[in-house]
Amino acid sequence: MTGFARRLAGKLLAGLVMVWVVVTFTFFLVHALPGKPGDVQYEQYIMMGMNSEQASAKVQAVYGFTSHAPLLSQYTGYLGKLAHGDLGQSISYSGVPVSHLIWSALPWTVIPVLSGLLVSFLIGVVAGIFAAVKRSSRWGGLLTVSGSLVAGVPAFVLALLLLVVFHTEWNLLPDAGTSDIQYTPGWNLPYIGSVFQHAVLPVCTYALLSYGGWLLAMKSSVVSVLGDDFILASELRGITPVTRARYIGRNAILPLFTVLALSFGVMFAGSFFIEDTFDYPGLGNLLLKSIGTRDYPVMAGAFLLITVSIIIANILADLCYTLIDPRVRR
Amino acid sequence: MSEVQVRGLTVEYQTTAGWLPAVADAGLDLRAGEITGLVGESGSGKSTLALALLNAVPAPGRIAAGSVEVAGVGDVTKLGGKQLRKARGGAIGYVFQASQNSLNPLTTIGRQLLDLGRSHEVADLRALIARARDLADRMGLDGQRVLDSYQHELSGGMRQRIGIVFALVLNAKVLILDEPTTALDMLSQASVLEIVRKVHDENQLSTLIITHDIGAISEIADRLAVMYGGRIVEDGPLLDVLRRPTHPYTKALIGATARITGDVEAARALPGRPPDLTTVARAGCVFRDRCPFAVAVCAEVEPELATWESGRRRACHVEPSTVLSGTAGAPAAVGEPA
Amino acid sequence: ACSSSSAKKTNGGTGGGTGGVFTSIDANNKITAGAPMNPYNAAPNMFLGYNIMELGFTKNDPADPNALLPGLAASWTASDTGLTIQLQPGAKWSDGTPVTAADIKTSLAIAYTQGTAGPVAGAGGTVVAGSNFEVSDVKDLGGGKIEIDQQPGVKNLYFQRLVLTSTIVNDKVYGSQLPADIWTQIAAVQGTDAAAASAASTKLAAEGKTIAAFAPAKDISAGPFVETRVNPGEALLDRNPYFYAASKISPKQVILRSYSGNQQIWGYMNGGELDYAPYTSMPTNILNQVLKAGYTRIDAPSYVSASIAFNEKQAPYNLTPVRQALAYVIDRDAVTKVGEPVGGIAAPTTTGLVGSQSDTILSADQKAALNPYKPDPAKAASLLQGAGFTKDASGQWHLPDGTPWKITLQTVNGFSDWIAASTIVANELTQFGIPTTAAITADFATYQKEMGAGKYAVGWWLVALGPQTDKAYARIYGSADGFSVANGQATHNDSAAGNWEHTPATYTVNGQSINPGQLAAQLSVTPVSAQGPIIAQLAAATNQEVPMIQIWNYTHVMFTLDKRFTNYPKTGQDDLLANPPGVWMMQGYVQGK
Amino acid sequence: MIQARGITRTYQTHGAFTGARTVPALRGVDFTLPDGGAVSFIGESGCGKTTLGKILTGLETFDGGELIVDGVALSGLKPRQREKYFRRIQMIHQDPYSALNPTRTVEATLRDPLRMRAKERGASGGGGGDGEGEGGWRARAAELLTLVGLEPAAVLPKYPHQLSGGQRQRVVIARALTVDPEVLIADEAVSMIDVSMRLGILKLLRDLRSRLGISLVFITHDVATARYVGEGGELHVIYRGEVVERGLTDEVILAPVHPYTQCLLSAVPIMRGLEEPGPDRTAPTTALDERTPTPGCLFEPRCPFAQDQCAEKHPVLVPFGLDAVGESGAVGESNAAAAGPATDTGSENGSESGHVHACFYPESRRVVGVEVGAGSA
């Protein structure tokens, strides 16, 4: 499989080049933003009733962390550090390494996105099969339309609706944060339970968002497989319905796996809608906050990570395809 | 004795113009040890007829009338559920038109064979595999290698042969091949046909081969049935029909076959275009538009498929001798006046 | 696994009586996983009055900026050269060790590096002198007495307040972060050798960065609470048993939350989850609901005013009658009702100060002389006509040059009260005959930059910042507004880019020419007791020239819940209310029910 | 006139992660197509027939050899310059169902090339008395449709899906004729057409040859149709990208020399009753396997007559001796032609019209079926 290794290396290299392009792009874009870090905060502090000295002391601390070197040398410096895995230091959290912030935020994006995707994948695929098999009936049509509708509804609308129903109206689930503060973090039941409870709404939103897509993709996939001759052939050979369902399922689900990898990237990039609504401290939230405070290094870091995850997802999708489908495997 | 008796079989499809027959009042016998060839143009209803033999007419279609008696199974059109499933594959082996795609692309041939065995509750799967390997070997395939292969690793001819293996491995006595060679090149076609003949003879099957290529069928069939516009218009022993076609359509079909030797100019194209479900004539003879022998009655009365000579049946108002001598006008020009 | 009861658990209501959990919002910190427990960080996971301690706490007293509540310092005496403090007897860190002079010394040195106690290192390491007080030494006099010296020759009016409100941290934890020769460096900055001062200042700034980024492993606080745990958006603090006034502290635990939008706080209050809620702008329907949920409203002065400012570089806003006319058109009561119905009081008039300040400082005569700019369209019309404006048949106003007059009223994203108020201001102006649309800028940083670049003609702006009047006028006539002070002489410089700009360097008020920039600068070096006459001049000038129209003065509205705790400070206790509840607790307030 | 000299084309295939694979689709094919003449290529699936057709029409590039059109070597020209020559060579697609744009009516399909052609002629100073105005193309379209046996008024406004396969194929031919080509390439032009209409198209192609003097390259795996259209022309038998036998069509059919040709012809079905099988019918011993490398004769692994030498040396085309056949089939004058890369001997004896083959043990065998008696019935 040396050919495989070489191709993989090639893909990774291409990904690396893309990372560089994106890094460069974001670096200059981010530095083209008007305003200075800290400016934003000052007026807010004042309105919150802080006196102007306290406010300016806080702002001062932020100013201390902006670099005043020429842009180009900042850029080369940034690249050099990046090569060593150093994303620089946050401005609004004066001096805290960006990587530290990102690592604390990352699991709160990855885990809900992943579990949301998996949940929706399972449900969507089943519903898709149903919609395909019953496509000429009223229920199938309804399912399909509802799938497209859910797929089309904006993320925040879903998030809001869930929040209104499950928090405001019924108060079944918490609306913000990752866990209740009372519980000591670690592998203890109450804490984990609380984490689960807090994750329900974000995960459900992710799941609902992608559910429609899966349903539609699976439906069309199943429909096309149903039309494939080998399915009719297996029927004419008297293969049991169960086995036939297995044939259909496997063939239909195959193209979805590459989509699965890709949608991980998409979800990642769109996570801020959901994280913001549920005040969930993930990467999207971090990005939003950093934009608000003009925290260039964090901004660039979070953006970079999102991009890298998309690139990796793409490579994974290719890889998935090669590994899963015997037709391209050699 | 007939292994399969088709009587008055009518299959209809639902179209926007209502239910229209794709096969009308077909009668056919498949006898043990005999290969029956079914020829006809595209859309003449061959596949529909074949599928009806397994009571497997696809979605907007239905068997409107008639029966398909299969020895040891009964009337297939009355079967349902598990019995029907068992009959398919168990009693009647079906080899697909698009052999290219009749195998699951994601699993090896061997696994699919096991699925087949389990579906038919074969007790000894080992023996089944052995038998399949043996069959494959006899068809000139490397049985072991083929069983371990995926579909995409096999050529069209190999897949077609695998299709035959699948149809026969459960000891089906009836074998139906729907255009088994259409997508194949000459060499593969020849070898597949040869293998069919061989397997047929060895197992004393009742075989139905469907094709539109009268040349290919003449290689191996014992009997020939010709279909046009959903009707069987002529049948009889192959050699006899080829030598003495008594239906204008059969005659034209043979005449339109390009030959490898002899006078190039002798071949004549059929005028007009083949009918389909919606354009086929509702009354009278379905072929009359393209028929050089057509007379007034053809437009009004549909000719019945009737025995006119021992073992020969035809559905035509014109006298056999007239058709044979070919006196009534020449085939129309090459042009296709719609 | 998700039961409704546990969802409710997030509220602080588990405890009744002494030892309960006090739940509140910290408005100024976004509590973030990953941010350090270091008060010097710009966004630390630490909380003033709970686990951030100062020697004293501000009272926000306009009459005496140096008046403070005691903190770690029980008392203090000021002298010409500095300040002597007496630490609280029994002041201890949460590990049980006493608070010492070394802690104070280290803390003030760190404050120096952070720019709050010394000159600020500006861009490229240049020293901006004189912007802050300068501590030159800290001496342990024994017995909890500590002397803090001011740099000889520097006389900062607010030295006392600035020293006492410095954050005090533990020397054992933070001392190691400082270089041994820190005081030598400070001395060098304060020395006469300009080059050495600059070099030392740059070095200090660098050290300051290191300290700000320092993440102690554990919180050791001398305050009433110690941080136990930080979740993203939430922090849990436990009572510090060694706190010098531990007996006064009733809650066993404190949960502090951050918030990302006002509506989050409203939500918490609806559920009765917060024992104290800080200021948020809110509509009246929410106010009613909150009050119904059992909250008590407390009002404290805010010393901030929302106003509509003008770029006087752009015609026609360079004309005083135009600004005055607009002041007559806008109905401040109506606007306030929409924009800030709860937390705002329509400004009585425009003076550059909030009402309470001008009330106490200005004499009755002076107040009577101010123009209240009561809504008066007729007056506005005559002012405009006097300036050469015309009104066409359709009722629309035209500039003197004949072009139709249109206004774009700029606001900024995130200031929802301004945005809401803009709609009605726009409506009023449009009805008066000046078609007005409201435009919104993405965020404050952009707003400030574009405003400085002169892109906006009319927009919202906060004025009257803080109880100290000098800060208030510096906001209008400061360096950002084109006035620069050098050698006690203010000059006006048109190209300055910072704020809403004023074209004339001088105003003529009551026949007398004044330079507002100079007066504002003068104010910052004048003791409060002597500020009266200057303020009177500035107020009259501002009232006449209307560089901005004050729309409403903010009130600092807070809410407390009497369900689990009681004995909160009440409206009127301004000195306490200037501080977060942690400070109230130190003073014996907030007791379990 | 088209001359091909040692045309070679090798494909590189690779998946996203799978290794690369080279497929030699053509290994040095040469042929000569005289004006008004016909050349047929037969061979089993995957032997490179379509690739050849695409190369001839400029849809595919070749990476070795030379294509000479009217004495101009195309490999020396820039792509833009080549277009002019390729324009004169038109292809008739195998599948009439995909050869017409489903979104355009027949009228639209014919109009654009006709207009283009008219403009060209006008530009090249043709003087243009031709009625080349707006209506010019209409008349021409009608003329062409009539030529291919369609009723213009009935067909012009129709969409492809409203036509039968045979009608479509006729439209395709009419479209190819719009640019006044000199050569038509028919790549399995009838294999997708219904049996009853197949012969009509074949006859049309023959007519075009004789009436318009258009040369024809006929590509198929159906020998009978090749004979029908390529009458009087040469038949090339191609195997794995290499021509293994060439000669006048009837000559090759009746007296094939190369074992591959013999297998191919043996596979032609016999109309039993009307024909009887040739006495020497043969079949390949195994199925085609392109993966295994074959240093010697490409057909050796499957050849029923293979001998030791066949696996070692690669045979080149040589004329079939007069004496060995003992029948007609004169050996033309042998002229040295450019050798394909596959040849291992320095020169090759190709001939313009001789019966040549690439086999070490040539033997003429009678494999095709012959008609029983004189007439039918």
Place this chain on the structure above:
Amino acid sequence: MTATVNLAPAGLKPRTRHPAWAAFRRAVTRKPGRLAGLIIIVFFILLAICGPWFYGSLSVDPNELYAPPSAKHWLGTDFAGSDVLQEVVTGARYVLATAALSALFTSLFGVTVGLVAGYQRGMTDSVLMRLTDFVLTIPGLPLLIILSTVWSFGSPWEMGLVLGITGWGGVARAVRSQALSLRERGFLEAARGLGLSRRHIIVKEMLPNIAPYAAMQLMLSVIGFIGAEVGLFFLGLVPFSSTNWGVMLNQAVFSGGAMETSSALIYLLAPLVCILLLTLGIVLFLDAIDELFNPRLRERV
């Protein structure tokens, strides 16, 4: 072969030439869902275009804050005393204009790039595809937020343009793959063989075949863009200076307390329901698109 050449086929106007309108009507009315979808879409378009004429300019009435629905204010008023229905009507214009514009831009750019890349292959293809990869890799919405701080989206045109610029990658790639497969189809090979110009081939031969697909993409991206745009406004991530549904949502939630009190619920629901309805309309109508463009399906009766 003796048939005379009929030079005037115009005399035989065949029924296949029937006006596209009839085909459109047939495709739409075949299923009630499609008709409903179309009606919804047309309704909103009319609302956006004509609504403001009928409903005048926005006005505020400080004496009627939080008025419940009444004859005067059908959907009540908001915290600033503006009529909610009026805001919905006025807001539709911005939302729809932006969505239509960005979708148009996306499909124009995406389709062009995809077609050209798919047809040209070689260098052009590589360059275009790298560009597409870049656009696809850069996360669009986060980028948009960053961009919005540099560029204020005062008019729907600007917003639409930026959404379009960041959104065409997917369409381009999909169209390219379609174009690649089209390229191998017989009729394109024939067109190339005939020497027809590149422009002719791309515009007249390939484009119509991609049209249903492109139209589908267009409709889908309309949904996507409405979501993105309204979402950005809702979260207050981009500045706004005119009323639109996102702004309404933002004000309802962040200023009006719609999540806390039911008295403000109607301002939240009004734009939300509009978004949902529009999405539903498009989803229902999508069903008809294939039939509208494909002559084969159009014919089927």
